[in-house]
Amino acid sequence: MRAFCLALSALVLSGCETLAYYGQAAGGHLALMARARPVEEVDADPALRERLKTAVAIRDFASRELQLPDNGSFRSYADLGRPFAVWTVVAAPEFSLEPLQSCFLFAGCVSYRGYYDRAAAERYATGLRAAGNDVVVYGVPAYSTLGWFDDPLLSTFIGYPDADLARLIFHELAHRLLYVKNDTTFNESFAVAVERAGLRRWLAAQGREAAPARSPAPQIAEVRARLEALYRTRLAPQAMRERKRAELEALRPVLARMPAFEGQEPSNAFVASYATYTELLPAFERLLAEAKGDLPAFYALARKFASERSSPGPSSAQRP
Secondary structure, X not given: OEEOOOOOHHHOOOOOOOHHXXXXXXXXXXXXXXXXXXXXXXXXXXXXXXXXXXXXXXXHHHHHHHOOOOOOOOOEEEOOOOOOOEEEEEXXXXXXXXXXXXXXXXXXXXXOEEEOOHHHHHHHHHHHHHOOOEEEEEEEOOEEXXXXXXXXXXXXXXXXXXXXXXXXXXXXXXXXXXXXXXXXXXXXXXXXXXXXXXXXXXXXXXXXOOOOOOOOOHHHHHHHHHHXXXXXXXXXXXXXXXXXXXXXXXXXXXXXXXXXXXOOOOOHHHHHHHHHHHOOHHHHHHHHHHOOOOHHHHHHXXXXXXXXXXXXXXXXXXXX
């Protein structure tokens, strides 16, 4: 669920991009879009037709009740024939929780890099590991082109349970509503806040009781705080590695209880990636409460919050 701006990027190079990366990004996205067909034209079995009908109803609810952008996104469908839309690479230095940044012409600098081919993502990750970084690679079922294209429904998530499907659609549409260059944490935390608020309203409209919100795992935040404190010390590298290893090992049983992170190795990169989606969530929840649940008022407060946050240029931009 990453904001992933691709439009025209393959045609224009800036300081820290290469034609090779832009080429795979543009080619991968155009290949995805070539598979998209309007929902009403999709020749599908009854089960898929029912899922598409549900998805379109959720999409209509998003614009009608949540005041999310009303456009052509999620009104077409593409079968990708693979488990994920893209594979994302996140990296952080050995003794830091600040993710390395990749900078793009229109999207600005972001704390990840996406690949349409898993092997390409793994090759890039291998280079980052060789340079001494902690790296995590994981599949992403959907992404937003930030309004440059009408993003289709995808086979990678159409089979999700209704609530998860709604959450994903609300999240991706939130990126179209508000996106701040060079601030991945703001963008992803805002989208999570919107998906949570939207899901509560959608479940209520369905006459369904809302399940307890998926709260960020407090253990991850606690380990993150201890690691940040550790990395500020002047311990010798080997001693710091041992302390780091012990802190990260404490996360292993936590991740084992979280299906979304099954098989994930705890690392600086994982902790940094998790924080991207959760760090500002309490702040957005407070803004929603300040707006008394009124979503347009909340969106206005979020825009004000965005303008108040400083966005200095990253100090460690990834260079392909």
